[in-house]
Amino acid sequence: MSVKLALKQFLVVSALFSLMACQQNATTSQADTSNQEGISIPYEKYTLDNGLTVILHEDSSDPLVHVDVTYHVGSAREEVGKSGFAHFFEHMMFQGSQHVDDEQHFKIVTEAGGSMNGTTNSDRTNYYQTVPSNQLEKVLWLEADRMGFLLEAVTQKKFEVQRETVKNERAQRVDNQPYGLRHERTIEALFPSGHPYSWSTIGYVEDLDRVDVNDLKAFFKRWYGPNNAVLTIGGDIDKVKTRQWVEKYFGTIPKGPEVKNDEPEQVELNETRYITLEDKVHLPLLQMTFPTVYARHPDEAPLDVLADILGSGKTSLFYKNLVKSGLAVQAAVAHPCRELACEFQLLALANPAAGVNLKQLKQVVHDTLAEFEQRGVLPDDLTRTKSSIEVSTVFGLQSVAGKVSTLAANETFYGEPDLVAEDIARYNSVTAEDVMRVYKKYVKDKHAVVLSVVPKGQTQLGVAEQNYQMPAREITPPSQEDSVAQPVIDDSFDRSIMPAAGEIPAVKVPEYWESKMASGITVLGVHNDETPTTILSLALEGGMLLDPPDKAGLASMTMHMMNESTVNFTNEEMANALAKLGSSIQFSTSGRYMQVQVSSLTKNLSETMELLKEKMFRPAFLKTDFERLKERTLQSMQQQVKDPVFLADRGRDEVLFGKDNRVSLPNEGTMVTVENLTLEDVKAFYDKYWSPYMAKAISVTDLSQPELTRQLAFLNEWDQKEYEISEQYQFPEYDKTNLFFIEHPEAVQSVVVVAKRGPTYDATGEFFKSRLMNFPLGGAFNSRINLNLREDKGYAYGARSHFSGGKSLGFFEVGSNVTAANTADALKEIIKELDTYQSEGMTKQEMAFMRNAFTLSDALKYETPLNKVRFLRQLQAFELEDNYPKQQIEIINTISLDELNELASEQLKLEDMQIIVVGDKVVLEQQLKALSFPITHLTIQQ
Template structure:
């Protein structure tokens, strides 16, 4: 009898963990766009999709729950997003903050995202860490609720409020989406609020409400687990059965069906935003859901009207210097879509005039119709974007997960591409007539002040109370059903297998007689080529004439404005026809020409690259427009607290007379001094192969690419001397510098000093990077845990050393809620001082070594990652095996060494403490911290009565 009982238990256990059905297997097809996979369904309803790809020793795990803000109810918004936060706060067998800790110390990355229709959680890790990731995800799917406490609930509620403050209330134009949603959708419609929810809703709920929401929507039968990368599908199935098989199904989830949104007339709405300079005019028409038969044609219409330099909106508003930006876009969701047209007019113009001109564009479009070139460009860009989206295992897994969640078909990528490549001119005209022409819209005006007139007086005010006309959910009968695992002990974290062997990309090098240094690697995963030409100098060259700071960046902007044979519009159109991109931009130390193309269009793209590099157009009208846009952009940044903080902080760090105290874009006074002749002269003097570095990554060999780059090899240019700059730390005694941003919802904090370090892959900089990792370099760092996870004062806080070929600062930074400003400064300085005085703990040292030591598996996967790796080698003249040298340093690093670096580098008595926030409400608290307080204006200049003594 005993033997029979044991046999029955074994059979039951086997059944519990092995009833998994293979639904389909899709192989790779030569010459076709396919993401190969195997699809399974567990007995509890969990869908499992596996993508096998051994190109890199990494694995990506994605759990997508088919629940977003659309499953919330009136007066209970923000739950799905709230749970995105709560799911990282520990579960029954995973301690507080340990989810981030375990993933980070494995060398991986992780996050979660929420939108209207789904929530996903994902990790990318070395392939030996798969068991740990499955254990973590299964524990929060089946064992989260026992670990949810009121204390965690309160901390994360505060964190979400700070996210709302940082990304919405305190950000320029941050509230237009909230106003738009409430105005477009009926009262109570689940799209009538944003995913982040309303603060008043978060304030009225308690932890029990949140638990009920989890029980209703987060069962395995409402989830898709997608795993891709260096895995064996048979082994993956067994592991998933082990970790997820015993989790009970949740309540059945039926598809949500709502009537299409309609408007009976134009709805005019407006609000004042004190953080902006340019007013915003926004038209939004209700359209169709994702995957609707009309979606692709509407996307095409959106591109024709407002994407690229040949678009109607660009020509009507930007080219004529009426607006700094103007565009259209067509985002869609599971239940509805929104066709949006917007303009950001320069100040001093009437929004009513812009409304008329937007309507005139629609009339003009109807008269002109759609051209073959319009369709050609649209299809080329969609195909290019689709292929480039498959560059990483994360990109492929995310696509499989989305197709399974919303189509029930992971193999939808070819069908998706097909419906876009099938769009015709007639389709575009048809959807224009059906959804846009003569149809009512929400017309929103965002105003910089109360004196600015909206496009028309408001005629609509979203309802804020009344009966809910939409269905509600009965949460009363839900209860937690703890999984029964038999003898499986979930309290023990799985032991990872042996770390995978990481192969640094095989590289080739070449140096040309004109001074250009070339480095490349062949990558055959997708048929694309990425080329990066770096010309050293950038903003640093502005030091030769500081009165024209911003010249390097304005010259780069002009390089995007066509060639002597092609106007700016014509040049961009040639690129759009082949789905390629060429962009030129300048930063602090370099100008970069970034080129991306499908392999089949490489020759055409390089011909355009040669033309723009050797024959820039430099047209006066283009210059006038770019200069005006630059100046207005600078003026606009003067209202943004984060931009103000960056500007003032650089002034305090580098000193008033240093070129780096001025942004790369310049300031209004210096840009005003720049002429087109200055741009031409800068190009002639400093666009030269003598300071050039070339990186090639893609589906092309050295022998194939070099002949195609002969125009660069034959390039002649002047010898460039980059000015040598002096860097002196003049901070002196630690002080608080206060910039008054009246009634700011958040305060921006920057703390730091100018170091004497330059970049060194195996020297002082690398050692300092290791030291800072536990202080402010990782999510689980002391600074972030204190200010975000313990106090709930910020959406995120960190510290870092920002150095390159020149010395740069150590900086600690965060945006914090206004009423915690003084407390945040105190905690920042307390945490940094404690780390300096008492050093790293043995546990932190072990965490740092594990985390950084295993990161290499994720370092060379995408073309962008490979390009960054190669650029470091060629720019800093590094040994190709420098990563191995770094690992030796890491493995030998001791607590004593880290502690000494902290004492040397954390100069707590010589730091700038910058606060940009509301002075009236913060000044008394800041005084109590005991530092001298210096008052500055938004340009970093002293104001009258600027110095105030602090007191204990």
């Protein structure tokens, strides 16, 4: 993996407390240990008699806890012909257990004010929840029940439903996505047949179809024992109670079969394997993948540094030779590492306008490697790496969830939660000689898997004629698994009784200060001393609303240009200066706002502010930068229209807001409007609108208000220029529901959207109350729409509805990706749910569910600096009262069922809604004709 990715996974620092376990085989406590950076990770780890490893972490800064259960099983421990089992079981683990009803795990956690999910990769599966601290015992009860009491709840019906859900997930994320098969095709060629990494985590559909429920149960029995799991609990916990609850709920679960760690399986290629994938893409893609080592091998860190030098950001050689030259729209180098093997990946998305094919692009990559070998490793290369280590470490302190997941991963794979000192040391010790050594050992003149992804019917664009074909898999017919019995577990308490929540923790809305600068900028600030960091967010109102009608995308292009060269710094010089500080400065547009986002270690803030001043007030606006960005934008736009979800969003906006209105177009505009842009337009936009007139700033920092004010003093030099925002629109009106069809040939799924214009944002009025009303309908996992389409019918991986609102526009939509063959059926079910809810409203039980979910979730709202920034931005943007969160809680607790149901009656009338469908005309034409809606074929303007 790249250095940054490695650090994200490993370098997270926390304060962990020491406990004595009630019943344990071994206890390890570590406190006050430090590395050369002065960073320590005190922690406790102990093991129950059944082999369950427990890690405890105390962080009382916020009234929440994060619980992670990681099982050391992923797709690498599956059998040939039974791929996708680990991921399949991730789904099954949410389908209820002996003492928890079907679909209740999500409902219980949501109603407790928490969030939850599970993830699977090749090496592990984890399940996690973040909840208010008073809900910890309930979460431990839930996790223990599915660890020890799942088998009797795994029925054939649930198995069949989740099999369809997994197929829908694969279709949505892999088969129906541009470049979606890139990873699967690469690993099939990179690893020998039968290697644990030779198939993807989501698996093959034919394998899922081949097996039955007893195969799945046997997989669970083999791998999901407590002795193959790590339970990590972090946050605002009571030490004694936590220890007691762990023993109570997990201690009697019997140990599973013995599990031994697999040995790394490095691979070597005896030839370069060329493969070509025809796909629904506009931009041809080149990927070269070299096999290397395995995670924590001594050569992993030098290879990460090599990847960073070659292909990370504007300081890299790949950026200079491929992106800046205009030959590629994007180019990157990465070194993803897994438990058993790693890969060194070189990737480039070709720019068709440059007139090069992938063979020529590969030659540029080869020349770039030769240039690197001649140039060598520069001192700044290593300085950037060491800065990224420090920044990743410090910023990793900001989330309990991040700390807990890192501790869990390190323990699962390496038997040691605390690897911070070791990781910092191994990256800091990488030398220029190390980097050149691993380059020559693993990359130079070595065989690779060379993948060409080309538009359908254009195989001539590939690097070379395909010389590798995946051999037929030798699959042994599955043996008939015997019925797998639930083990008998004797407890001294009744597990069917769900633990009650503790006393609701007090949640404090962040205290903030407010000041106004001489330039007119209002600043809101929060003092946050949990980490020595500063985040600054600057927003200028106007954004896309300032674009001339025929030049949509001008605001966006101007912000992109402000990320480029300045008067005193080239692109590369600025990127290098920021990287050595470990700082980030990013200009962007989002709807009606132009934004500047800055993050920095506070000790480097002064130097970062000098670079910000340079970028804000001395942009170079070079013609070469403009032409490159314009061409990259145009090529990206042609790629976007290959994405069915993008097409559905464009269709929704055009249908609701009119194709001639600026608000119906993306921030970046369209190909037609971007073609109209000139460099002079960018300069004129900057001169007219780059002003503090409507600018507001937010900061979360460990500095005091006077200290931060001094750091921002340069903003008082900003000349104020007044301007107006025009928002005069004529929106389309419809006298009935219409179906707008957007063709997406050969799509294996359809995207369906049912939408209408809705209320604009407010914190305590119709918009807020409409969100409350929608929650049981489509706002939660356990909502009516999601349970219908995903769990009951198996038509979709997920389906949701929501109200979205800004200052001047709002809309309501139901959206889902559904199987093509069931598109009309899915639409009928969505309409049925809307009609029923509109006429009958929510039930008292749904009302209680909504109230608990909304009122108890406050504990999770303000944890990190970014959470605090979002809260303050909401206050600023909509000029809300300080106590609006308190007002919202009062509304939630007092609003009547009748008022919410009256809102449903008003807001959810089908005759006010329009339907958008994106899919394959051949498959859908007859389905859609059978519906009772007029059909209009819609072509999205590029």
